[in-house]
Amino acid sequence: MIARAAWLCDGVLLVCESESGGRVVAQPASDPLGAEVEEKLTDLTTFLREGPAGWDAAARTQLLDYLASLGGELGLSPSLSEGLHRAREALRRRRPLSLPDRRSGVGLAVERLHRIDERSFYVRGCAWAVGEGVAALTAITPEGERVELQELVSPHPGAAGGFAGLFETSFPTHGAEGWVFEAATGSGRAVEAPASIAPDPLRTIFADAGLAFAGAEELGERHIHPAVHRLNELQRSRTEIVELAGHGEAPESPAISLVIALQRRVDLIEHQIAQFAADPEVGGCELLYVLGEPDQSDALQTLAAELFALYGLPLRLAALTEPAGLPIACDLGASLAGGQRLVFLGSDVIPDRPGWLGAMAAALDAEAAVAAATGKLLHAGEAVDQAGLEYAQGPASGDGRVVHRLRGMHRDAAAAAEACPVAAAGLACLMIDATALAAAGGLRGEYGLADYEGADLSRRLAGIGAELRYVPAAELYRLEGLGAEPEALGEPYARWLHSRFWAEATAGVSA
Amino acid sequence: MARRILQICHNHPRVRPGGAEVYAHELHRHLGRRAEWEPTFLARSGPPHAPAGSPHEGTRISPVEGVADEYLLYPGDHDFDWLFGTMRRRKDLYTEDLRRFLLALRPDVVHFQHTLFIGYDAIREVRRTLPEAPIVYTLHEFLPICHNKGQMVRTMDRSLCSEASPGRCAECFPDIAPDEFFLRQRFIRAQLDLVDLFIAPSATLRERFVAWGIPRERILLEDYGRVEAPPSGEAGRPAPHDTLGIFGQVNPYKGIDVLLRAMRALGAEAPLLRVHGANLDLQEHGFREEIAELLEAGDSVTSLGAYPPERAGEVMAAVDWVVVPSVWWENSPLVIQEAFAAGRPVICSDVGGMAEKVIDGVNGLHFRVGDPESLAATIRRAVRTPGLWERLREGIPPVHSIAEHADVLTEAYEALIAARRAAVAA
Numbered sequence: 001m002i003a004r005a006a007w008l009c010d011g012v013l014l015v016c017e018s019e020s021g022g023r024v025v026a027q028p029a030s031d032p033l034g035a036e037v038e039e040k041l042t043d044l045t046t047f048l049r050e051g052p053a054g055w056d057a058a059a060r061t062q063l064l065d066y067l068a069s070l071g072g073e074l075g076l077s078p079s080l081s082e083g084l085h086r087a088r089e090a091l092r093r094r095r096p097l098s099l100p101d102r103r104s105g106v107g108l109a110v111e112r113l114h115r116i117d118e119r120s121f122y123v124r125g126c127a128w129a130v131g132e133g134v135a136a137l138t139a140i141t142p143e144g145e146r147v148e149l150q151e152l153v154s155p156h157p158g159a160a161g162g163f164a165g166l167f168e169t170s171f172p173t174h175g176a177e178g179w180v181f182e183a184a185t186g187s188g189r190a191v192e193a194p195a196s197i198a199p200d201p202l203r204t205i206f207a208d209a210g211l212a213f214a215g216a217e218e219l220g221e222r223h224i225h226p227a228v229h230r231l232n233e234l235q236r237s238r239t240e241i242v243e244l245a246g247h248g249e250a251p252e253s254p255a256i257s258l259v260i261a262l263q264r265r266v267d268l269i270e271h272q273i274a275q276f277a278a279d280p281e282v283g284g285c286e287l288l289y290v291l292g293e294p295d296q297s298d299a300l301q302t303l304a305a306e307l308f309a310l311y312g313l314p315l316r317l318a319a320l321t322e323p324a325g326l327p328i329a330c331d332l333g334a335s336l337a338g339g340q341r342l343v344f345l346g347s348d349v350i351p352d353r354p355g356w357l358g359a360m361a362a363a364l365d366a367e368a369a370v371a372a373a374t375g376k377l378l379h380a381g382e383a384v385d386q387a388g389l390e391y392a393q394g395p396a397s398g399d400g401r402v403v404h405r406l407r408g409m410h411r412d413a414a415a416a417a418e419a420c421p422v423a424a425a426g427l428a429c430l431m432i433d434a435t436a437l438a439a440a441g442g443l444r445g446e447y448g449l450a451d452y453e454g455a456d457l458s459r460r461l462a463g464i465g466a467e468l469r470y471v472p473a474a475e476l477y478r479l480e481g482l483g484a485e486p487e488a489l490g491e492p493y494a495r496w497l498h499s500r501f502w503a504e505a506t507a508g509v510s511a
Numbered sequence: 512m513a514r515r516i517l518q519i520c521h522n523h524p525r526v527r528p529g530g531a532e533v534y535a536h537e538l539h540r541h542l543g544r545r546a547e548w549e550p551t552f553l554a555r556s557g558p559p560h561a562p563a564g565s566p567h568e569g570t571r572i573s574p575v576e577g578v579a580d581e582y583l584l585y586p587g588d589h590d591f592d593w594l595f596g597t598m599r600r601r602k603d604l605y606t607e608d609l610r611r612f613l614l615a616l617r618p619d620v621v622h623f624q625h626t627l628f629i630g631y632d633a634i635r636e637v638r639r640t641l642p643e644a645p646i647v648y649t650l651h652e653f654l655p656i657c658h659n660k661g662q663m664v665r666t667m668d669r670s671l672c673s674e675a676s677p678g679r680c681a682e683c684f685p686d687i688a689p690d691e692f693f694l695r696q697r698f699i700r701a702q703l704d705l706v707d708l709f710i711a712p713s714a715t716l717r718e719r720f721v722a723w724g725i726p727r728e729r730i731l732l733e734d735y736g737r738v739e740a741p742p743s744g745e746a747g748r749p750a751p752h753d754t755l756g757i758f759g760q761v762n763p764y765k766g767i768d769v770l771l772r773a774m775r776a777l778g779a780e781a782p783l784l785r786v787h788g789a790n791l792d793l794q795e796h797g798f799r800e801e802i803a804e805l806l807e808a809g810d811s812v813t814s815l816g817a818y819p820p821e822r823a824g825e826v827m828a829a830v831d832w833v834v835v836p837s838v839w840w841e842n843s844p845l846v847i848q849e850a851f852a853a854g855r856p857v858i859c860s861d862v863g864g865m866a867e868k869v870i871d872g873v874n875g876l877h878f879r880v881g882d883p884e885s886l887a888a889t890i891r892r893a894v895r896t897p898g899l900w901e902r903l904r905e906g907i908p909p910v911h912s913i914a915e916h917a918d919v920l921t922e923a924y925e926a927l928i929a930a931r932r933a934a935v936a937a
Contacts, residue, residue: 267600271694274701277635299600306602310635348690350697380677380693477697481690 006047009083048090068145072171081174088144095192108183114201127183128161135186142178157213166223210492239322241332248314254286257339261329279354290333291319327453331443346428348484356474360431371436371466374425375474388422388470424458426451452494513549517618521625523554531651535624556583571608605636622647631702645927649710662839712843713864736916752900753782756830761788766836771805772883789817827853835859856903874906
């Protein structure tokens with residue numbers, strides 16, 4: 001027997017089997033519906049108001065739990081999400097809205113809520129209860145699923161009662177708006193606070209990673225690292241590289257491929273080519289530019305074609321299908337490169353004079369164990385930007401922090417003129433044997449920062465017995481003031497992650 | 512068989528009669544009268560000097576109306592990047608329009624008189640399309656070195672600058688990062704490195720570019736040559752020699768404000784001043800207002816406006832002294848040559864190309880650059896000292912003629928053509 005029926009969304013019918021309490025089932029719509037359903041069909045608002053809205057709280061909660069599961073069972077379409085949200089709003093138990101005044105008894109504030117993937121979210125906020133503790137903290141999705149957070153989240157030092165953490169829903173959820181969080185005490189006092197999904201999760205997560213407090217390690221290990229890892233995996237899975245154009249005849253089986261990731265300043269391609277055009281060694285290489293921001297691909301293709309016409313320097317142009325960080329652009333670019341050796345070069349790096357490629361190649365030729373080399377990177381004022389990388393120790397600089405070796409010294413300083421093994425090299429200028437790169441597993445793409453990504457690669461190279469050399473004869477300028485790379489976020493996280501992987505290994509190679 | 516020479520200039524003197532373009536055009540005309548050369552003159556046209564838009568759809572190059580060997584280049588919708596001296600994000604002006612023109616003309620020599628509003632990339636295009644053609648580039652000011660209109664004058668106080676560096680340039684332009692200036696220098700050098708020979712009309716200019724990194728042996732010190740001035744009537748003038756004249760462009764670097772302030776300081780002693788200034792209308796509003804106010808305040812000042820180059824001798828014959836009060840270094844001011852051609856001693860600032868071309872106490876007088884009091888004292892001395900004008904007139908050297916100049920250039924062109932062909936063949 002059917003009491004009433006209504007469309008929850010396109011294709012999903014709610015059927016109530018009893019006037020009082022009873023059961024509501026959702027079913028994919030059949031065609032035709034049948035005479036009984038046709039007879040009892042009403043709109044969703046009437047269906048809910050005249051039926052489940054009058055049930056007791058436990059029955060309504062049970063129904064909402066059931067409805068929330070439909071997204072997983074039937075596949076969560078936008079219209080189903082909307083229907084579930086309407087049902088939730090009609091049936092859920094409303095709590096008083098939390099007030100910001102901390103003297104008000106029970107309070108709750110959600111400062112940030114970010115989507116990590118379809119079912120993972122990162123939240124930061126605070127909850128308090130005067131006179132007793134907060135006993136329950138609950139997130140309610142726009143579709144009505146309830147997730148108990150109290151045992152999931154970790155303390156956050158941003159405010160008294162602060163919390164932050166990664167949580168998962170059982171079922172997919174679409175909506176950016178319509179989230180509700182509840183805080184309740186053991187004595188039954190409860191409040192709620194609305195929330196919506198904010199953009200740019202990494203900015204929040206990396207800021208949390210930089211906090212120094214007693215619970216930092218737990219927050220990092222349980223929440224921050226898994227969240228960043230998932231974001232990176234998602235990014236990586238979405239991002240592909242496509243070749244846009246080739247201009248001129250690149251050498252067959254090139255000895256060296258230059259892989260240059262273009263981020264914000266695509267115009268820098270012109271300045272590099274103006275320098276490369278006078279360098280016969282570059283003319284013998286494969287030159288591959290990888291555009292990290294696909295929305296600029298049309299403009300870049302036109303410019304690249306005209307630059308080839310003007311300079312005559314053969315080049316290949318590829319683009320990522322999604323905006324991604326420099327390490328991912330480099331890694332995917334490497335997959336297209338045909339050289340036996342690759343040179344990762346920043347788009348804000350220009351050689352001081354010809355000969356830099358030969359000097360680095362000679363370092364690899366000289367000893368079989370040497371699989372990678374980096375050059376002397378300079379600031380415009382003739383100070384050294386980096387002569388390789390090293391690990392700092394001590395409270396001032398932060399344990400395990402990757403720093404630029406010899407930064408600030410004059411380019412002619414004796415130490416900068418000495419060829420030597422170095423602990424690590426960044427991606428601003430790194431020549432690496434393609435086989436060694438593959439053996440080391442390529443670039444991890446998890447750090448966001450090119451220096452840490454390079455340092456991680458350096459550690460893995462060391463792990464397979466490959467050495468890295470600093471070559472002072474290879475002098476290049478790195479013009480970081482051009483704003484070629486997006487704002488560098490996440491150094492504390494990158495440092496934490498690098499230590500997580502390599503704490504023991506770096507202890508032996510620190511400055 | 513005559514050799515073909517193409518001169519490329521940032522402007523045509525028909526559009527705006529600036530010094531560099533007047534000289535370049537005179538050289539073009541002179542070469543056309545010599546049997547060994549078949550010259551072509553390509554001048555950029557369009558804003559800010561002329562209306563935008565090529566007269567013919569589908570080409571950015573058109574002949575000057577009624578002239579067979581002169582062309583105008585219309586960059587039109589291209590966006591000139593002042594900092595780097597290039598067309599922003601588009602290169603088809605070079606790789607299509609200029610390339611077609613070069614292939615049609617096939618000059619034996621390409622002489623850049625200027626690349627402003629055209630772009631340094633034009634040099635690259637010439638080298639790429641015509642590898643056998645030597646490239647000559649005349650340095651008219653410090654534009655490759657200095658973003659402040661090539662004047663090497665500091666923006667914050669108009670003091671003279673003696674050295675460009677990324678840090679110093681960023682002090683003049685705080686909105687531009689030092690790294691951008693470094694990149695600018697590298698980019699421009701990358702294009703200028705393709706030039707076979709630079710012409711520096713003054714030692715002042717040559718030394719600055721040598722210090723900037725251009726090898727000394729690639730710079731020929733060779734002053735501008737000038738067309739013989741037409742007879743200027745009575746070259747001498749009876750005493751008292753108390754009429755001054757200022758000639759040429761009026762802009763903040765030419766120091767007309769210094770001269771007008773000196774005139775104000777002289778008060779009732781002020782001699783007559785004839786102002787023949789051009790292009791004040793192109794200057795910023797504040798400067799125009801300042802000059803207008805100073806001109807109005809001077810009772811003995813007569814503003815006479817611009818003059819055509821061919822009337823230089825005539826207008827200079829009407830004064831006793833030619834004042835060149837520039838507050839930038841200057842290169843080799845044409846007005847000094849014109850003054851000397853007219854037999855007029857020069858009162859000039861004591862720096863750069865002015866001090867180099869005018870010898871203090873021999874054919875002119877120096878005053879402290881930018882200092883109205885010093886200029887006022889020098890003017891007072893000039894007009895009050897009996898016999899000084901006559902003595903300085905006697906020290907005036909002969910003016911380097913365009914024919915002598917063309918001889919020097921012809922010798923250089925021929926040597927470059929031979930060397931270039933040998934290099935390409937090798």
